[in-house]
Amino acid sequence: MPANPKYLSNPWKRFSKLMAAIFGGLFVTGFLHAAIGKHVADPLDVTMSTQYTLFFVWIGFMVLAYVIKKAWHVWALYVGLSLLFFLIAYL
Amino acid sequence: MKLKGPGKQTFNVLFHTHTVSGIVISFALFVIFYAGAWALFRYDLATWENPYLRQKINPDFSYEKAITLVDSIYDLDWYRGVSLELPKKSMPYFRMVSQVSETDSTSRTLRAYVETFSYEISEDVKLKTTASETIYHLHYFDQIPVPRLGRTLSSAVALFFLFAIVTGVIIHWKNLLTKFYAFVTEGKWKMIWTNMHTVFGVIGLPFQVMYAVTGAFFGLLFAIAPSLLLVHDGDTGLINKVRFPEQQLQLNPEAAYSDNLTFTESLMRLKEEYPDIEMQYATIKNYQKEDAIITFRAQEDKNLGTRGRITMRMKDGRVLKEYSVDPTNKPYHNHVQDWIRRLHYAEFGGFLIRLLFFLLAMFTCLMIIAGVLIWRYARDNKRYTYEQRLFHHRVTKIYLAICFSMFPAVAIIYLAEKLVPLVLENRVAIINQTFFFAWLFLTVVGCFWNSYTRQNKNYLILGSTLVLCLPLANGLSTGLWPWVAWSNFPEIAIVDISWLFMGVITLFVAIKLLKVKATDKPSKDDRFQVRSNGKAMLQAPGISI
Numbered sequence: 331m332p333a334n335p336k337y338l339s340n341p342w343k344r345f346s347k348l349m350a351a352i353f354g355g356l357f358v359t360g361f362l363h364a365a366i367g368k369h370v371a372d373p374l375d376v377t378m379s380t381q382y383t384l385f386f387v388w389i390g391f392m393v394l395a396y397v398i399k400k401a402w403h404v405w406a407l408y409v410g411l412s413l414l415f416f417l418i419a420y421l
Numbered sequence: 422m423k424l425k426g427p428g429k430q431t432f433n434v435l436f437h438t439h440t441v442s443g444i445v446i447s448f449a450l451f452v453i454f455y456a457g458a459w460a461l462f463r464y465d466l467a468t469w470e471n472p473y474l475r476q477k478i479n480p481d482f483s484y485e486k487a488i489t490l491v492d493s494i495y496d497l498d499w500y501r502g503v504s505l506e507l508p509k510k511s512m513p514y515f516r517m518v519s520q521v522s523e524t525d526s527t528s529r530t531l532r533a534y535v536e537t538f539s540y541e542i543s544e545d546v547k548l549k550t551t552a553s554e555t556i557y558h559l560h561y562f563d564q565i566p567v568p569r570l571g572r573t574l575s576s577a578v579a580l581f582f583l584f585a586i587v588t589g590v591i592i593h594w595k596n597l598l599t600k601f602y603a604f605v606t607e608g609k610w611k612m613i614w615t616n617m618h619t620v621f622g623v624i625g626l627p628f629q630v631m632y633a634v635t636g637a638f639f640g641l642l643f644a645i646a647p648s649l650l651l652v653h654d655g656d657t658g659l660i661n662k663v664r665f666p667e668q669q670l671q672l673n674p675e676a677a678y679s680d681n682l683t684f685t686e687s688l689m690r691l692k693e694e695y696p697d698i699e700m701q702y703a704t705i706k707n708y709q710k711e712d713a714i715i716t717f718r719a720q721e722d723k724n725l726g727t728r729g730r731i732t733m734r735m736k737d738g739r740v741l742k743e744y745s746v747d748p749t750n751k752p753y754h755n756h757v758q759d760w761i762r763r764l765h766y767a768e769f770g771g772f773l774i775r776l777l778f779f780l781l782a783m784f785t786c787l788m789i790i791a792g793v794l795i796w797r798y799a800r801d802n803k804r805y806t807y808e809q810r811l812f813h814h815r816v817t818k819i820y821l822a823i824c825f826s827m828f829p830a831v832a833i834i835y836l837a838e839k840l841v842p843l844v845l846e847n848r849v850a851i852i853n854q855t856f857f858f859a860w861l862f863l864t865v866v867g868c869f870w871n872s873y874t875r876q877n878k879n880y881l882i883l884g885s886t887l888v889l890c891l892p893l894a895n896g897l898s899t900g901l902w903p904w905v906a907w908s909n910f911p912e913i914a915i916v917d918i919s920w921l922f923m924g925v926i927t928l929f930v931a932i933k934l935l936k937v938k939a940t941d942k943p944s945k946d947d948r949f950q951v952r953s954n955g956k957a958m959l960q961a962p963g964i965s966i
Binding site: 332333338357359360361363364368375379380381382384385388390393396399419420 | 429430431433434435436437438440580583584587588591633634635637638641642644645646647648649650651652653659660663753754757758761799800
């Protein structure tokens with residue numbers, strides 16, 4: 331019953347994906363919440379909600395990192411999204 | 422009814438991440454849930470555990486007399502604030518907490534407990550016992566001597582638990598509806614473990630998601646830093662400002678003395694203003710001075726959203742609305758942390774909720790164990806070498822020994838609490854060492870049993886026997902046997918009776934119902950492979966098809 335290894339990648343790529351999932355996911359999540367808090371809804375309410383929505387969104391991006399096939403795609407997407415949300419929140 | 426599942430590629434990748442993240446956190450998660458489940462009852466066990474808490478509360482107790490007495494002895498720091506805790510059943514002392522300065526110009530935290538009849542002050546009522554406290558601290562690995570490391574680690578475990586939950590739901594999505602009632606106890610062991618894992622995973626899903634998120638909250642809150650930096654101009658104290666609005670009030674350390682309301686009078690004022698509030702805690706700043714304020718913490722645990730803080734000027738009893746959080750009518754941003762904390766501590770709905778959470782936590786423990794066993798049995802076949810299979814067996818054995826030996830170890834810590842004399846100076850250290858060494862010893866012993874059912878049975882028999890000794894130890898050490906305690910302290914008798922019930926049921930299950938398998942160790946000449954059609958076929962070891 332273990333997962334079929336033909337669908338799994340090599341250890342190096344897996345490590346890269348793990349890092350992208352955890353840290354990339356964290357930055358995208360953090361800046362996404364900052365962007366929403368700055369422009370969309372009441373900042374205080376959004377920041378207080380972030381205390382729990384943070385974990386759901388973070389996990390969402392972690393899972394997404396594994397659904398995307400190539401590790402560098404994940405990095406490119408997460409660095410890009412982080413920058414985008416950072417700029418939106420900063421402006 | 423089947424739902425549409427993910428594609429093959431996604432399924433296999435997520436399956437693998439589910440397995441890896443699950444195995445990595447499994448035994449830490451078990452310890453967290455098991456210790457946390459016991460910790461739910463730490464206030465229910467307080468009187469049973471600590472003989473100093475077996476007190477009646479004086480109905481004519483004078484708060485002013487106690488405050489004056491403690492202040493005259495310790496010279497409290499009223500500028501920084503003194504916390505007061507009114508006596509209640511699980512802590513029948515009037516408690517005052519403050520910073521006091523020592524002779525060498527350092528300061529320390531004073532916790533003074535005032536007995537309500539004799540006004541006798543002691544500093545270590547609560548410190549005399551430790552069992553529930555130790556188990557509570559264990560549930561976030563607080564015994565690790567680096568500050569906040571244990572909390573952060575356990576929160577990281579909670580975060581990866583959420584990851585395992587989400588990937589688990591995705592890979593089981595197709596059969597999610599049928600798994601809800603798949604209570605199957607027949608067939609091959611691997612199928613039984615799989616069904617157990619998914620059934621308890623699906624039934625416990627809301628509970629587990631709630632604990633994964635609220636557990637991650639306590640140690641990983643630094644992750645909201647981007648919002649604080651970019652939206653709130655780097656205001657790192659924002660959360661505390663929302664939680665404790667009275668901290669924004671600037672008081673004058675040199676303020677003149679004035680004839681204020683006393684603590685009791687302000688308490689009466691509070692009751693007039695908010696008749697429905699139950700109040701247990703208060704903090705006073707600049708007591709007896711012109712700008713003195715008192716902040717009451719409304720502590721009503723009937724439902725989730727009824728906590729608040731009410732700040733009052735002690736000069737005229739006026740409530741400062743802008744520095745208060747009205748428990749009956751507060752904005753959303755004041756609710757958030759309240760909900761998170763009270764959900765996590767099960768501080769709502771009373772004893773039934775704690776019992777329900779305890780049972781759900783035990784289900785979660787079963788789910789974790791079943792998950793480890795799936796991992797092991799799914800690898801017990803010809804695709805793996807003998808050495809690999811032996812490794813899987815050993816890992817499983819050690820995991821189960823750590824997890825199963827917690828039950829006797831918990832019994833041992835409460836037993837030690839009862840048997841180590843109360844007068845002993847360093848009894849807390851002795852009890853803690855007993856607990857951790859007993860747990861270690863039992864784990865090591867368990868690694869010599871090569872059959873998982875043997876481990877399970879032995880630990881259950883040992884644990885239930887020790888649990889049955891607990892009422893005995895309590896009766897012998899304090900004389901409060903259940904029939905003696907029933908009239909004055911029914912809660913102690915109830916705890917003793919619960920121990921008896923638990924011990925008898927567990928002992929019965931362990932001796933009568935558990936069938937022990939001789940060994941689970943993979944055997945070297947295990948050449949028979951059972952195919953899925955049920956026919957055994959002879960196969961040379963080491964050759965794979």
